[in-house]
Amino acid sequence: MKEAEFVARLRGAAAAGVRPGLERIKGLLARLGNPQEGLAAVHIAGTNGKGSTAAMLAGIFSAAGYRTGLYTSPHLEKYTERFVINGEPIPEERLLALLEGLVPLVEAFVGEGGARPTEFEILTALAFIYFREEQVDIAVLETGLGGRLDATNVVIPEVAIITGVSLDHTAYLGQDLAAVAREKAGIIKHRVPVVTAAEGVPLEVIRDRCARLGAPLYVVGKDITFRGEALDLAAQRITVHSRGKTYADLILPLLGVHQQANAACAVAAADLLREKGYRTTGEAIARGLAGVWWPGRFEVVRRTPLTILDGAHNPAGAAALVEAARQHLGGRKLVLVLGILDDKDRESMVQRLAPLAKEIIVTRPPGARAANWRGVAAAARRYRRAVWEVEDPRSAVKEAFKRAGSGGAVLVTGSLYLVGAVRALFPAGERNGAPWEDSRPGACPPRQPARRG
DSSP states (O other): OHHHHHHHHHHHHSBSSOOOOSHHHHHHHHHTTOTTTTOOEEEEEOSSSHHHHHHHHHHHHHHTTOOEEEEOSOOSSOGGGGEEETTEEOOHHHHHHHHHHHHHHHHHHHHTTOOOOBHHHHHHHHHHHHHHHTTOSEEEEEOSSOSTTOTTTTOOOSEEEEOOOOOOOHHHHOSSHHHHHHHHGGGOOTTOOEEEOOOHHHHHHHHHHHHHHTOOEEEBTTTEEEEEEEEOSSOEEEEEEETTEEEEEEEEOSOSTHHHHHHHHHHHHHHHHHTTTOOOOHHHHHHHHHTOOOTTSSEEEEETTEEEEEOOOSHHHHHHHHHHHHHHOTTSOEEEEEOOOTTSOHHHHHHHHGGGOSEEEEOOOSSGGGTTTHHHHHHHTTTOSOEEEOSSHHHHHHHHHHHHOTTSEEEEESOHHHHHHHHTTSOTTTGGGSOGGGGSTTTSOOOOGGGOO
């Protein structure tokens, strides 16, 4: 009930839609006494991987003994997931109370001629208030959209991270890689170290901005290297070389080769922060990565049939998912449950994902942005004949179970909104009928919500 109250109150106070710009958030934060000022932070942008990287780095700080805030978006099931301290999401009652206290200030700001803040701007202000009240030692902040004009871009961080950059949200960020990279690179500040996994044109854009601002740049693949050592459906083992140090046999519960680059970003940032006096030791890095939990990213939620949830929602994410699926699902009959929002590059995503599956069940992700959900089925039929349409996501997943059989696999993907809608089918503690840690002794801790950070 508290979640419903929060959503109603939030939407009643916020301007509709996406409206890039910093004027509204700066005006609102000024009324709050600028809670972002003096906040030690790591700021993370990128097309894919920024949430996973944020979760890894927050885990490292928590393992090092710091009171660590983590602000991410979007959420899968509840808004409380966006505001986390040392792995614990904010209580629903606390979040609602913070919003109730903020709304009068929003209305006063608007009444004095300020433009009404968007939902994301109000949420960002709530994060800064919460972290100030809870006196976090450091906060890990994920951008919502882009970087330069994102509401989180009001901090001067200790380190900035830009993960891989590819085309997405082109209506807001630009039609080519250079334009998108310039928006992401907007989080770079004067003399603040930057870690990036970007390549090609985006890397050159980032390199140019760093040079102009005197920001030291560390590039994954050049200055920071990594390699995979072993993997299974519980975890993967990797080695990272960073800042003259080797971190061997790191256990990473997040699956997929792409997560290795994200881990390298997190390790490099931890090294840079240790040089600034933080206790991000090798032990903290190993413990933080081993305990990371980030749902909806190649998340195994059932063993029979093997069922995986992945929120890939753009072509680059789909390509990474294809690679991970080929590593882990080879030889199984795969049934794909696919739902993609109307404003995404559906054709490119379907082109990558459809050949993986024997059968495809197209479904409708929640929200108005999926009104033309059946168009995904039309695209999928160019690659597979066995394409079915089941509008309700949960019914689609149950149908996929029948078609996959006990020895097959079900992969639910195309949208984080879709993943969030079906995830409740797999309640914590009941997945697979056995504790996860039993699947690989010593490799991966239990997947409990308290371990999110």
